[in-house]
Amino acid sequence: MLYKDTRDTSVAVDFRTAVLKGMNSKTGGLFVPETLPKLPDHLLSKCTVPTFREIALETTRLFAGSEIPDADIQSIIIDAYPFPAQVVPIDRITYVLELFHGPTCAFKDFGARFMARVMSYFNKDEDDLLHILVATSGDTGSAVGSAFHNVPGLDVTILYPTGKISPLQEKQLSTFTGNVRALSVDGTFDDCQKLVKTAFTDEQLRKRFRLSSANSINIARLLPQSFYYTYAAMEVKHRCALDNKIENPAVIMSVPSGNFGNLTSGLIAREMGAPITGFIAATNSNHTIPDWINSGIYEARPSVQTYSNAMDVGAPSNYERIRYMYSYDQVRNLFASYWLDNPGTLNAIKKCNDLTGYIIDPHGAVGWQAWYDVIHGGMEKLIKGEKTNPAEPGLTPNVPEWGKAVLNKQAVGVVLETAHPSKFGEIVSQAIHKEPPIPDRLQKIMKLPDMSIKMKNDYATFKEWLISNL
Ligand SMILES: *Cc1c(COP(=O)(O)O)cnc(C)c1O
Numbered sequence: 001m002l003y004k005d006t007r008d009t010s011v012a013v014d015f016r017t018a019v020l021k022g023m024n025s026k027t028g029g030l031f032v033p034e035t036l037p038k039l040p041d042h043l044l045s046k047c048t049v050p051t052f053r054e055i056a057l058e059t060t061r062l063f064a065g066s067e068i069p070d071a072d073i074q075s076i077i078i079d080a081y082p083f084p085a086q087v088v089p090i091d092r093i094t095y096v097l098e099l100f101h102g103p104t105c106a107f108k109d110f111g112a113r114f115m116a117r118v119m120s121y122f123n124k125d126e127d128d129l130l131h132i133l134v135a136t137s138g139d140t141g142s143a144v145g146s147a148f149h150n151v152p153g154l155d156v157t158i159l160y161p162t163g164k165i166s167p168l169q170e171k172q173l174s175t176f177t178g179n180v181r182a183l184s185v186d187g188t189f190d191d192c193q194k195l196v197k198t199a200f201t202d203e204q205l206r207k208r209f210r211l212s213s214a215n216s217i218n219i220a221r222l223l224p225q226s227f228y229y230t231y232a233a234m235e236v237k238h239r240c241a242l243d244n245k246i247e248n249p250a251v252i253m254s255v256p257s258g259n260f261g262n263l264t265s266g267l268i269a270r271e272m273g274a275p276i277t278g279f280i281a282a283t284n285s286n287h288t289i290p291d292w293i294n295s296g297i298y299e300a301r302p303s304v305q306t307y308s309n310a311m312d313v314g315a316p317s318n319y320e321r322i323r324y325m326y327s328y329d330q331v332r333n334l335f336a337s338y339w340l341d342n343p344g345t346l347n348a349i350k351k352c353n354d355l356t357g358y359i360i361d362p363h364g365a366v367g368w369q370a371w372y373d374v375i376h377g378g379m380e381k382l383i384k385g386e387k388t389n390p391a392e393p394g395l396t397p398n399v400p401e402w403g404k405a406v407l408n409k410q411a412v413g414v415v416l417e418t419a420h421p422s423k424f425g426e427i428v429s430q431a432i433h434k435e436p437p438i439p440d441r442l443q444k445i446m447k448l449p450d451m452s453i454k455m456k457n458d459y460a461t462f463k464e465w466l467i468s469n470l
Pocket of ligand 1: 107108139256258259260261262311363418419
């Protein structure tokens with residue numbers, strides 16, 4: 001399989017290059033698979049639902065089979081995924097896809113753990129360590145740190161802004177030993193990112209160390225996220241006959257989004273033949289994409305802070321991949337799009353709990369409310385041509401092709417729950433007046449000693465530190 005550059009179609013690289021480079025630094029473009037192969041029939045038409053790992057294996061074969069032998073793909077999958085993606089029904093036509101059963105309790109574990117093992121595989125014949133530098137404003141750093149911890153041949157330095165991430169997030173970053181360490185930088189997230197970017201362009205450092213990033217734009221983080229879409233869509237189709245007597249339902253994925261990597265992975269799964277009918281692109285007050293879907297004008301903007309902070313992205317990088325894959329009209333036919341503000345998010349956490357008993361986190365809550373509104377009159381209004389105001393929270397006025405299926409009661413929704421509610425315990429308890437239970441693996445982390453290293457926000461100091469410590 002070859003990978004093309006979104007900005008220069010004459011570029012074609014193999015999987016190894018796409019993974020180790022992350023992006024094409026010459027053009028600033030992102031890598032996308034040249035074609036999206038179909039998943040094999042024996043997988044899609046099985047009478048029983050294949051396991052998550054079976055799907056992971058078959059999908060990876062298609063993308064990397066010519067470069068990684070089958071036995072190695074199998075070890076990568078087994079080692080990356082000792083935890084499940086779980087489908088939980090919360091009412092007759094709504095399922096939650098729980099993506100928080102990994103070590104850091106957020107969906108980024110799925111992408112980061114796969115990427116770490118693939119990078120390690122491609123690095124195995126090198127004598128030198130591959131040094132990963134990553135700046136984080138919270139969740140990415142912990143997923144990456146955890147994913148690369150003890151993975152052979154790799155070494156990770158995480159930079160985070162002192163005092164600007166939650167205490168739990170800080171614990172998740174700062175308690176690693178061995179090949180992963182965290183620098184607590186006296187500055188903002190942007191300062192951290194600048195230090196990392198400057199290091200990547202520093203010829204002297206690059207001669208000395210093999211450097212790489214673990215950025216969310218890496219194709220090795222997107223592909224594995226398609227596994228759980230395929231799994232969930234098949235599982236839901238299978239269960240529907242029992243749960244709600246709908247034969248052959250339209251399966252709609254409601255995806256709480258920031259950088260739109262997760263949603264792009266869903267598009268990949270659908271193109272490969274997963275039984276997904278459509279998507280709801282759900283954002284918080286950073287509604288760059290809903291505005292684009294409404295007006296056709298894409299306008300990146302500075303991000304604003306919200307309760308669903310992992311979605312606080314004003315310039316979603318995967319817009320570029322979505323545009324590479326689809327025309328504007330195709331997007332409007334495939335997606336409903338929706339945004340929700342902070343008061344709406346609190347209300348959604350409460351309402352979801354009141355109606356279903358399920359405790360949802362502030363990110364998942366945005367997706368849940370979007371689906372709830374679609375099936376409780378929202379789609380009907382759009383089909384009747386009633387205007388919506390894009391400056392207010394809610395749906396944008398485009399009617400996706402699957403809109404009719406909602407009216408005909410042939411649609412079921414899958415809400416992606418991207419983080420465990422206890423990671424955002426304060427906000428959740430503000431909404432429902434009880435604390436979500438904290439999983440053991442998070443409680444354990446709270447007790448570990450802080451190993452972070454204080455770092456001045458100064459490139460010369462940072463570089464000096466890298467040279468003496470890596
Ligand atoms: C990163 C993240 C998101 C947003 O995912 P994108 O792929 O950036 O759209 C949503 N929820 C949580 C909990 C996250 O960590």
